[in-house]
Amino acid sequence: MNEINFITIIIAFYLRKPLGLEKTPNRWRSLFTSIMAAAVALIVIDVVSEGFNLLLMVSTFALIGTLIFMVFKYSEFHFRKNLIFALLPLIGTKAISHLAELINHTWYIRWVTYFETAEFFAFIWAIAMWILNRRQAKALEKEQQKAIIKEREYQIAAKVKDELEIQVAERTKEITKQKEELEAALEVLRSTQDQLIQSEKMASLGELTAGIAHEIQNPLNFVNNFSEVSNELIQEIKEELSKAPAERDQELIAEIFSDVADNLSKIAYHGKRADTIVKGMLQHSRTSSGVKELTDINELADEYLRLAYHGLRAKDKTFNADFQTDFDDLLPKVEVISQDFGRVLLNLVNNAFYAVNEKKLKLKSDNSAEEYKPFVKITTRRNRNKIQIKVEDNGMGMPESVKQKIFQPFFTTKPTGQGTGLGMSLSYDIVKSHGGDIQVQSEDGKGTQILIELPT
Amino acid sequence: MTKILIVDDERDVETLFRQKFRKEVRNGDLELAFAFSGDEALRILSEDEPPEVVYVFSDINMPGMTGLELLKKVKDKFPNINVSMISAYGDTENYQKAMSSGAKEFFTKPIDFDSLKREIVGLITKK
Numbered sequence: 001m002n003e004i005n006f007i008t009i010i011i012a013f014y015l016r017k018p019l020g021l022e023k024t025p026n027r028w029r030s031l032f033t034s035i036m037a038a039a040v041a042l043i044v045i046d047v048v049s050e051g052f053n054l055l056l057m058v059s060t061f062a063l064i065g066t067l068i069f070m071v072f073k074y075s076e077f078h079f080r081k082n083l084i085f086a087l088l089p090l091i092g093t094k095a096i097s098h099l100a101e102l103i104n105h106t107w108y109i110r111w112v113t114y115f116e117t118a119e120f121f122a123f124i125w126a127i128a129m130w131i132l133n134r135r136q137a138k139a140l141e142k143e144q145q146k147a148i149i150k151e152r153e154y155q156i157a158a159k160v161k162d163e164l165e166i167q168v169a170e171r172t173k174e175i176t177k178q179k180e181e182l183e184a185a186l187e188v189l190r191s192t193q194d195q196l197i198q199s200e201k202m203a204s205l206g207e208l209t210a211g212i213a214h215e216i217q218n219p220l221n222f223v224n225n226f227s228e229v230s231n232e233l234i235q236e237i238k239e240e241l242s243k244a245p246a247e248r249d250q251e252l253i254a255e256i257f258s259d260v261a262d263n264l265s266k267i268a269y270h271g272k273r274a275d276t277i278v279k280g281m282l283q284h285s286r287t288s289s290g291v292k293e294l295t296d297i298n299e300l301a302d303e304y305l306r307l308a309y310h311g312l313r314a315k316d317k318t319f320n321a322d323f324q325t326d327f328d329d330l331l332p333k334v335e336v337i338s339q340d341f342g343r344v345l346l347n348l349v350n351n352a353f354y355a356v357n358e359k360k361l362k363l364k365s366d367n368s369a370e371e372y373k374p375f376v377k378i379t380t381r382r383n384r385n386k387i388q389i390k391v392e393d394n395g396m397g398m399p400e401s402v403k404q405k406i407f408q409p410f411f412t413t414k415p416t417g418q419g420t421g422l423g424m425s426l427s428y429d430i431v432k433s434h435g436g437d438i439q440v441q442s443e444d445g446k447g448t449q450i451l452i453e454l455p456t
Numbered sequence: 457m458t459k460i461l462i463v464d465d466e467r468d469v470e471t472l473f474r475q476k477f478r479k480e481v482r483n484g485d486l487e488l489a490f491a492f493s494g495d496e497a498l499r500i501l502s503e504d505e506p507p508e509v510v511y512v513f514s515d516i517n518m519p520g521m522t523g524l525e526l527l528k529k530v531k532d533k534f535p536n537i538n539v540s541m542i543s544a545y546g547d548t549e550n551y552q553k554a555m556s557s558g559a560k561e562f563f564t565k566p567i568d569f570d571s572l573k574r575e576i577v578g579l580i581t582k583k
Contacts, residue, residue: 214517217544221566222468228569229475259475266468313517317549322520373520 002046004094007087008039008064014083015067025076038063057098064091082136086129089122200422201343214310215277219270226263226270233260276303292434294333297389297454301325301345301378308349312357321356321374328380332456334387340430345378347423348391348450352376354414355395355448362396386453394447403442458580459487463497463514463526464542476569477576485580494521498529507534511579513563513572516543516550524553531558540575542567 012032016024024032042060049056068091071077071084097115101108108115233256240253305323312319356374363372379390398406398413405411407428412421431438436454462473470490480486489509491497497514501507512530516523527539541554546564554562563572 214544217565218466221544222466222472224566225472225569226468229472233475262471263475266471270468309519310517314545317545317547320519320522320525 002043004060004064004091005039005043005046007091008060008067009036011064011067011071011080011083011087012036012039015071015077015080028076035063035067054102057102061095082129082133086126086133090119090126093118093122196420196422197426200420200426209311212277212281212307212311214314215306216274219273219277222270223267223274226267230260230263230267233263277307290337292335292337295336295338295341296331296333297336297341297387298325298327298329298331298380300338300342301327301380301389304342304345305349305376305378308346308353312350312353316357319353319357321353321376324375324377326377326379328382328387331380331382331387334454334456336434336454337430341434344427344430344452345389345391347427348452349376349378351423352391352393352395352448355393355397357395359394359396359445382456383453385456387456389452389454390449391452392447392449397444397446397448398440398442399444403440406440407438457484457487458510458576459489459508460511460513460576460579461489461491461497461500461509463491463494463512463518463523465492465515465518467492469515476573480576480580486576493518494523494526494529497526498533501530501534501537507537509537511538511540511576513540513542516541516554517545524550524557527554527557527559538579 012035016029016032018024038059042056042063046053046056068084068088071080093115097108097112097119100111100115237253237256240248240256302325305325309321309323353376356376360372360374363370374394376391376393379388379392381388381390402413406424408421409425410421411425412419428438431452431454434454436452438453439451440448441451442448462469470488473488473490474481477486477488481488487508489500491500494514497512501509501512512526514523514526521529523541523543527541530537530539538560539558540561540563541550541559542563542565543550543554544565546562551562561575
């Protein structure tokens with residue numbers, strides 16, 4: 001009978017033990033401990049008591065039956081089914097032989113060899129199953145080890161990943177900061193550029209002021225003179241009309257009337273001229289409207305040529321240069337932002353006058369005998385679907401090294417404080433933004449030609 | 457008949473002078489000639505030998521040859537011709553340059569025709 005109790009102890013022991021990743025919940029463990037204790041108690045009772053005890057037998061089978069029932073009933077013990085399968089034949093044969101012995105002892109004794117053989121095979125079965133199970137358990141344990149190693153590797157990888165993520169986050173933060181700093185720097189540069197452009201504009205306006213004053217003074221003089229002389233003419237007519245009709249010089253009266261009419265239209269003309277100049281000056285100082293409008297390039301070129309000439313003239317009394325215009329009368333109007341384009345022309349003309357003046361001063365300081373006539377010319381032509389504007393001078397010209405740099409911002413050959421170095425670079429940008437092209441031809445010491453082409 | 461030459465790059469100056477001196481021209485006391493650049497003025501002066509022009513009034517501020525350069529050339533070639541300057545820039549520098557180069561008078565723009573007329577009438581009567 002004790003074999004069954006030993007088996008009970010073994011099953012209870014194994015049920016307490018974890019198998020692979022499976023673990024027995026705590027609440028069951030104490031139960032199994034109690035079962036083991038009960039089995040031990042039954043063994044002790046069996047050893048102590050003599051002869052057959054029915055109660056002991058029923059208790060023994062109830063105890064093991066409970067365990068087997070539990071293993072099949074509760075899913076958490078399904079993993080121990082193998083153990084039960086291994087021991088079940090043994091338990092079964094034991095139970096049957098005990099039962100048989102109890103019911104018919106004589107019959108049992110007769111067949112005892114068969115019972116013992118069955119028990120033996122059941123025992124062999126249990127051993128074989130036990131070995132098999134152990135092997136499986138070992139394999140399972142290996143799997144478990146592998147799983148643990150994998151888990152560890154996974155944790156290391158996760159840790160590395162976390163560290164990397166932290167590093168990436170730090171880098172990202174750094175880069176974002178740098179990006180923001182760069183953006184801020186760019187913003188500063190942009191506003192500085194805007195300021196520089198504005199100050200360049202103001203500088204060129206400053207250069208123009210004297211020219212503008214002269215250019216306004218001239219038409220105003222004519223307005224004053226023509227109105228004054230018209231008054232005198234009216235006086236003459238009055239005098240003539242005060243004479244007796246026969247003595248009146250009708251021819252003179254007609255002539256004077258026609259003169260007065262002419263004068264009035266001249267007053268209007270010069271008034272408008274002054275008006276245009278003031279408007280042009282305001283336009284020049286204003287921020288670009290950005291609106292392209294049909295513009296007469298001949299008119300614009302003439303206006304800025306005069307402004308530049310008189311501006312330089314007013315600033316430097318010794319300055320003088322001849323200027324000429326060779327305009328294509330059939331030049332079509334083109335769509336340009338006139339303030340912007342006016343600045344291009346002003347800049348080119350100013351540079352041309354500067355170049356001829358420099359050459360004049362140089363010849364003078366060299367005591368050169370060369371007879372030099374400073375000369376600036378603007379030519380306009382239509383060329384198929386383009387218009388060409390050429391500004392040429394017979395000034396200093398440029399060596400190749402200078403020519404290559406003239407469109408670079410801040411590049412200037414003028415002494416410090418005299419040029420911003422932005423004129424040509426702005427001109428370049430403006431011409432390009434009009435879909436045009438600007439080219440430079442220059443011969444060192446001989447003169448320069450700037451050619452602008454604009455689409456019509 | 458007194459012939460004077462007025463040099464100015466502004467063409468409307470001619471109209472102005474012709475109206476201002478209408479009477480003198482009609483009376484045959486005065487003849488007016490006009491040039492619109494220094495070069496043209498020298499050409500006109502060289503047309504007759506000796507030149508009919510006795511007096512040159514010249515603007516200073518002209519493209520190409522300035523009035524001051526013209527003054528020197530006229531004084532060089534024709535020392536007997538009077539030259540007076542008419543300039544919008546009435547500064548001392550221009551004035552002194554003009555005077556030291558032999559200018560007779562220095563008129564500022566806008567032209568004070570009364571003083572100009574006095575000068576010209578004086579010229580006519582002197583003759």
